[in-house]
Amino acid sequence: MTAVAERAGAPGAPAAPGLPARFRWAVSDTLTITRRNLIVWMRVPAYIVFTVIQPVMFVLMFRYVFGGAIPVNVPGGYVNFLMPGILGQTAAFASFGTAISLAMELKKGVIDRLRSMPMARSAVLAGRLVADTGRMTVTIVIVLAVGYAVGFRFTNGVGPAILMVLLSIVFGVAICCISAFTGLAIGDEESVQAFGLIWLFPVTFLSSAFVPISTMPGWLQAFANNQPVTYVIDTMRALALGGPVEANLWKSVAWLAGIFIVFMPLAVRAYRRAS
């Protein structure tokens, strides 16, 4: 085992490592890429603004500016209604970073360099997703802390609260898979950003995230009631505040599984073909 690893580690040695070593290297390469991505994230002030300050601003704006005008039928008032929604939106918007980073790396030739190296083929995408999941988790924790400071409370116990946070992370990773695909397929950071706005704003705002769907016009309700973001956020809301969970949970799980099944292979294919 060690001998195999050492031979594979000798630079330029064309010896192909065996399967266990390959798995180990795939993990090691993924961690290396993750580490690189996290260092980059911490060094760019603009990224910190997008991942921390923007979501916090959303919480404060909806809580204090729009909140008073939005009547909800939820124990604890609008702030309790808002927080699951804003966590879902925060998780989804974290995927902007995924798409933009991959598009930039593609344009600058970084992905070409990595693809021409004898590293694990899966590591660039996996490392991106792991780093972005970490980044998203930090954001979610901060947003939750701000939510607590402005009056939000979990009213359904610790277990469901943890499940809610997990669901928001899984949801965010699913959206990151879509964004990884769009980032690699479009390959230009500005176009990718514009495209992200075009689809992410509607699907998050035309949902139950910020307002009760019953206040929307009928034709819009038809869309908002039957789209995955609403299923996920209704599930999160029920987990946080109590209420029937099951129906929406299964719908959420089905949608999220569908997104992974469709977009993971698409993202991998886009990475392989990237040019």
Add this chain to the structure above:
Amino acid sequence: MSQVDGIGGQPAILVEGLTKSFGDVRALRGIDLSVPRGTVLGVLGPNGAGKTTAVRILTTLLLPDEGRALVEGYDVVRQAAAVRRSIGLAGQSAAIQEELTGRENLEIVGRLYHLSWPQARSRATELLEQFGLTDAADRAAKNYSGGMQRRLDLAASLVGQPKVLFLDEPTTGLDPRSRLGMWDIIRSLAADGTTLLLTTQYLDEADELADEIVVIDHGLVIAAGTAEELKGRVGGDVVEFTVPDRGRIGDAVTAVAKIMEGSGEAGGEPIADAETGVVSIRVGSRGSDALVETVRALDAAGLETRGLAMRRPSLDDVFLALTGHAAEEEEPGGRRRGRRGGKRGKDMERTAS
């Protein structure tokens, strides 16, 4: 395995009948290359000739439509992983992570080549030293000059100690001083025995660095040989001057046309540009003799000229001679296009295979 035993006398790079199309665009229309170990091949051609496509196929980034390519005896399609263990690639832009320091960039590449952390660190230090980046090692790469970024990029391509190195236009966009620095580095890599494939748009660069040159145009190898051989075909050096009085360009052409007559050299007829007043004539290897005769001929004809000089043939001259059209496709009609498809161009296409 068998492929390891079998590569003894094979060239480092072997390409046969490689084609690649993108939709309707035929980027490569069947190219053949053979690069012996430890030599430098210069691939010369204008933008869009197919140079980058060829490099991308050879570095396993792109699949060819037809033909085959072997690097260090490994097939780039079927044995891509083995190819990747043998090669390094430095592309047209600096493929580095700008937010990271030079050292971090190299260490991470080292880790991805499966060096241990201490190995990756010492390899990074070694390369930073070799490329004159030690002082800048701990600064973010985004604060590097263009030349430093390209050197870092080249250093990154060498972390895995590749046997074959692909350099896609390594000096494009660099200032003259950085360009010379890059040439020195490339020369020392070649001296260490690394096989190099280098694409360029500049004839002087290929001339300086390459043992062999192939000229690519529209996805075909249109000529191959040493720099001297190619220049021989082009007609050697070029004497060039400007006639300020546009009305006398005809006289100037008549005057200088005589200097190559009866010399038995593969020179050329003078070419004049009526708009700019630039007259040029290929003078083969007659060099300074031809220059002196030009001065005399112009003087005898009582012509006033500016900027009389002898220069080495440029990529444009090579293309003009080999293909009958200029390297830059935007060139409007005129004299250059007029020669397209001429007899000479066709002869050269034959030479290629």
